Amino acid sequence: MVVGGDAAGMSAATQARRLRTAAELQITVLEQGHDVSFSACGIPYWVGGQVAGRNELIARTPAEFAAQDISVHTGTRAAGIDLAAGAVVTEHGTRFGYDTLVIGTGGRPTRPPIPGLDAPGVFGVHRLEDGAAIRTAIDAGARTGLVLGGGYIGLEMAEALLARGLAVTVVLADPLPMQLLDADMGERVCAGLRAMGIVVHTDSAVREVLLDGDGRACGVRTDGASYEADLVVLGLGMGPEVTLAADAGLALGVTGAIDVDRSQRCRDHPEVFAAGDCAQTFHRVSGEVAHVPLGTHANKQGRVAGSVIGGRPARFAGVLGTAVTKVGDLEVGRTGLCTTQAEEAGFAYRTDVIEATTRAGYFPGAEDVAVKLVSERGSGHLLGAQVVGGPGSAKRIDVLATAIWAGMTAEDLAGSDLSYAPPFSPVYDPVAVAARAVSRTEQG
Numbered sequence: 512m513v514v515g516g517d518a519a520g521m522s523a524a525t526q527a528r529r530l531r532t533a534a535e536l537q538i539t540v541l542e543q544g545h546d547v548s549f550s551a552c553g554i555p556y557w558v559g560g561q562v563a564g565r566n567e568l569i570a571r572t573p574a575e576f577a578a579q580d581i582s583v584h585t586g587t588r589a590a591g592i593d594l595a596a597g598a599v600v601t602e603h604g605t606r607f608g609y610d611t612l613v614i615g616t617g618g619r620p621t622r623p624p625i626p627g628l629d630a631p632g633v634f635g636v637h638r639l640e641d642g643a644a645i646r647t648a649i650d651a652g653a654r655t656g657l658v659l660g661g662g663y664i665g666l667e668m669a670e671a672l673l674a675r676g677l678a679v680t681v682v683l684a685d686p687l688p689m690q691l692l693d694a695d696m697g698e699r700v701c702a703g704l705r706a707m708g709i710v711v712h713t714d715s716a717v718r719e720v721l722l723d724g725d726g727r728a729c730g731v732r733t734d735g736a737s738y739e740a741d742l743v744v745l746g747l748g749m750g751p752e753v754t755l756a757a758d759a760g761l762a763l764g765v766t767g768a769i770d771v772d773r774s775q776r777c778r779d780h781p782e783v784f785a786a787g788d789c790a791q792t793f794h795r796v797s798g799e800v801a802h803v804p805l806g807t808h809a810n811k812q813g814r815v816a817g818s819v820i821g822g823r824p825a826r827f828a829g830v831l832g833t834a835v836t837k838v839g840d841l842e843v844g845r846t847g848l849c850t851t852q853a854e855e856a857g858f859a860y861r862t863d864v865i866e867a868t869t870r871a872g873y874f875p876g877a878e879d880v881a882v883k884l885v886s887e888r889g890s891g892h893l894l895g896a897q898v899v900g901g902p903g904s905a906k907r908i909d910v911l912a913t914a915i916w917a918g919m920t921a922e923d924l925a926g927s928d929l930s931y932a933p934p935f936s937p938v939y940d941p942v943a944v945a946a947r948a949v950s951r952t953e954q955g
């Protein structure tokens with residue numbers, strides 16, 4: 512049995528099916544929504560008009576899974592798990608017995624107790640239905656949009672609304688957008704947003720959603736000001752959806768997500784697996800437990816669970832929290848530990864920031880890019896990295912993530928055989944320039 516039919520759940524199901532025939536293993540998926548294997552990641556680009564239609568965000572349909580002998584029940588919410596009997600009970604009382612259960616219930620958008628947050632005109636960005644509702648509001652003539660929160664989902668939605676011609680204001684409680692960047696890199700993002708014409712109000716916790724005479728959201732109030740808008744979009748973060756697991760008595764970890772071992776098995780119930788946004792994991796650099804809700808992790812964790820269920824040993828190797836995003840032409844990447852995380856993990860660290868260009872300086876389209884490295888003092892081991900710059904910047908984070916994953920020092924990276932041609936990079940790639948800045952001074 513699999514509960515939850517998106518990245519984690521369907522990765523587990525398909526991987527188990529690759530390893531076991533239908534005669535050996537019966538696989539049933541319960542999904543409360545209408546779709547399985549959908550891309551929430553694509554919602555901002557669908558709203559913004561870069562992706563033509565909803566169906567393009569659906570990787571595979573229940574019928575396609577049925578052809579693989581994976582039985583999918585959509586519109587079917589699991590309401591309880593009977594761990595003792597080995598059964599999942601749906602909201603309509605149907606019982607599905609299992610030998611092995613995968614919980615892939617995903618994430619739950621953070622919704623602080625702000626008056627008016629549930630009013631019409633306030634939109635979450637979690638499921639395809641949310642994207643459809645925002646598109647409908649825009650098509651109906653919305654001219655102004657407020658985005659609450661400065662995480663990557665909020666910023667991607669700000670770009671989407673801007674692309675659809677709305678005047679956009681981002682209101683966030685934090686001093687800067689993108690809290691998983693250091694302040695100096697977050698300032699670059701903030702400046703980039705403002706340069707695009709997006710109004711950004713930082714240090715502005717929203718106290719109330721303002722309602723018009725029909726009870727519809729028409730703005731928000733912070734301590735110091737009120738901002739009007741035709742629609743309000745929530746990007747306030749994502750926690751784990753663990754109601755089903757917690758009610759069943761499965762153990763949660765300190766992050767509030769389901770506690771699993773490296774095979775994605777629940778420690779207290781090894782016949783139950785959990786994967787994706789609902790599951791706790793560990794940070795590969797700090798070694799500490801973590802909850803990092805990203806599709807990249809959900810797919811891999813689901814695959815690990817499916818492998819183990821299919822009889823092939825597998826272990827999840829941890830996360831670095833590698834993530835990329837863009838707002839207009841401004842690209843952002845981050846991986847590993849930012850300075851606050853390095854501090855909390857007890858590292859003696861140093862930081863180095865370099866400025867370079869994405870292509871040879873003389874080549875058309877060369878854009879500024881800043882690379883920041885967080886490295887361990889003395890050893891030069893790379894702990895984290897951040898990249899902010901023009902087109903061609905963000906995916907450079909993958910080289911840095913790979914270096915951190917492999918335990919490389921800045922000196923190792925500086926000496927690596929990275930590619931060069933004028934349309935792609937300067938002779939020394941910005942990544943290598945940053946690594947050289949560390950290794951030069953670490954060596955004295």
Ligand SMILES: Cc1cc2nc3c(=O)[nH]c(=O)nc-3n(C[C@H](O)[C@H](O)[C@H](O)COP(=O)(O)OP(=O)(O)OC[C@H]3O[C@@H](n4cnc5c(N)ncnc54)[C@H](O)[C@@H]3O)c2cc1C
Nearest residue numbers: 515517518519543552589616617618787788805806807809
């Ligand atoms: C707007 C947006 C943009 C994103 N962009 C990126 C990106 O660019 N890169 C990236 O790596 N990640 C991105 N993410 C995060 C990524 O989408 C998630 O990490 C990923 O979808 C998690 O997969 P999951 O299977 O764990 O959970 P989910 O995708 O949340 O799926 C869980 C499923 O379980 C179902 N379910 C829950 N409870 C029950 C129940 N009781 N019974 C039956 N079904 C149930 C839900 O309906 C849902 O379909 C983005 C997320 C959003 C919202």
